Amino acid sequence: MQEDRAFTELIKRHDGIIYKITRFYADDTDSQKDLYQEIVYQLWKGFKTFRGEAKISTWMYRVALNTALVHLKKKKKRGHRVSLEGVVLKQEEDDPLLEERLKILYTKIKDLGDVERGIIFLFLEGKKYKEIAAITGLSSNNVGTRMARIKEKLKVQIIKK
Amino acid sequence: MELEEMQATWSEMNDQLEHQRKLTDKLIMEMTKDRYRNKMGRLSRYEGMGALICFAAAILLLFQFHKLNTWYFVVSGVFTIGYLIVLPILVLRSINAMRDIDLINNTYTETLIAYVEKRKQFLLTQRIGIYLNFILLAVSLPVLVKVFKGKDIFIADSNILYWYVPIMTIFLVFFSSWGYSKYRRITASASKILQELDDTKN
Missing domain, CATH: 1.10.1740.10 (RNA polymerase sigma factor, region 2, helix turn helix motif)
Structure with missing residues (x-):
């Protein structure tokens, strides 16, 4: 009980x-x-x-x-x-603007791989590289490298559009 | 949307969610118990039912085994019974192996690797099953005709071979090619995941 x-x-x-x-x-x-x-x-x-x-x-x-x-x-x-x-x-409260931005965010992260998706989620949650590493099983350095790649990917998505 | 914008959006959503309290103790425990009951009854699902049908057929054949009175009937009967018992066990084991991935203690990447490996094992079992189906097609018909009709289709004047074999061959070719294309698709997706994990090591 x-x-x-x-x-x-x-x-x-x-x-x-x-x-x-x-x-x-x-x-x-x-x-x-x-x-x-x-x-x-x-x-x-x-x-x-x-x-x-x-x-x-x-x-x-x-x-x-x-x-x-x-x-x-x-x-x-x-x-x-x-x-x-x-x-x-x-x-979320009835906020069409926020809802629209969240929709864009979710669409963006769908293009990422499974590992990257986990990392970006934890990053958005405000986790430090060390904690992301503890949850994902990667080293802090790997998390840093991966984050840099994610940023690049997001930029490329914008350029393509 | 760049990363900074994503962070701002996420933080705004967090602010909105923070003060909401929708869950009660009762709701949480009901959710847990409901899921627990569902997990306990998991063998009643279709893979479990399929296995039970195969085991029942194997038992039925075992009881009629004395009717198989020539060496080729005995060999075919043994293969058919073996197939009906062993393959469902292998399939159920590989499905359970996927379910038993340790979600509590594994890290995210360990879970991903375990999932890919167990999925590949499951597909390998399915692939073996597809090949064995062709052999089963050839050996089960004479056994079933002998057991249930008492006829030896190799000796008796029977036209069953003329329609059964072509129809079943066509069916199996279509079924196998569908199974194989699915296998290739999933293997490709598994390779993609493993490649992503390898990239991370660099």
């Missing part, structure tokens, strides 16, 4: 992380809700064995990104099987 309470508190405190990952990786609302539920489930599975060696938010980013990566690749051919009625997502 106490463990369940600690878990729900954790999710409530950090549910923004899960929401943003679902929007970053999944295209439509159903897929976002499905991924959201899967991430919460994976976090619940891992919560019992979490030993606090990493910061809890770092651990959450890692599990959530791993889940998004694998779950959506498998999901493409399987469709949904679980009821999504109980999944309530956060929502």
Whole structure:
């Protein structure tokens, strides 16, 4: 019971992380809700064995990104099987300008590879190279190199358009 | 949109999301339990059902095995039963291997590598299955006719071979070429992921 309470508190405190990952990786609302539920489930599975060696938010980013990566690749051919009625997502305020800019952002990152997508997400979340390295399993130098390439790619996209 | 603009947009979205509280304890636990129940019933899905059908057919053939009274029927019967038992097990194992990727302790790149490797193993199993289907086509027909009709199609005056073999060959050629093109597409996508990981090392 106490463990369940600690878990729900954790999710409530950090549910923004899960929401943003679902929007970053999944295209439509159903897929976002499905991924959201899967991430919460994976976090619940891992919560019992979490030993606090990493910061809890770092651990959450890692599990959530791993889940998004694998779950959506498998999901493409399987469709949904679980009821999504109980999944309530956060929502940006009704701001057409922001919505439009977010749409452009999501379109841009779709052209990136899986590794780059993970890195740019963590970068936008304000993570330092060292923390991005801890979550992705790359070295800090590699993250830096990869970020420089991402910037180049984004510039090329603008020139092409 | 350049990186700086992306950061500004992201930060604006963060500000809007920060003060929203939509989740309750009950909702979180319901979501978790719902997903848990779904995972427990995963063998009832189509791959599990397919395996059960194959196992049932193998058991049925085993009970009728005494009717296979020549060496070529025995060899064909053994192959057919072996196929019906071993292939579904291999497919289920490779599917489970993909499901068992450690999402809790792996890093992002470790997860990506594990996914690509297990996906390749799964596709290899499927590919082997496609080739074995051709052999099954040749050996299962005489066995089934012998078991269920009591006839030896190599001796009895039967025209079944004239229509069954061409129809099944055409079906299998189409099915195999579809399977193979899918295999190549997924292998290409896996190579792309691995190349991206290699690039990162440079």
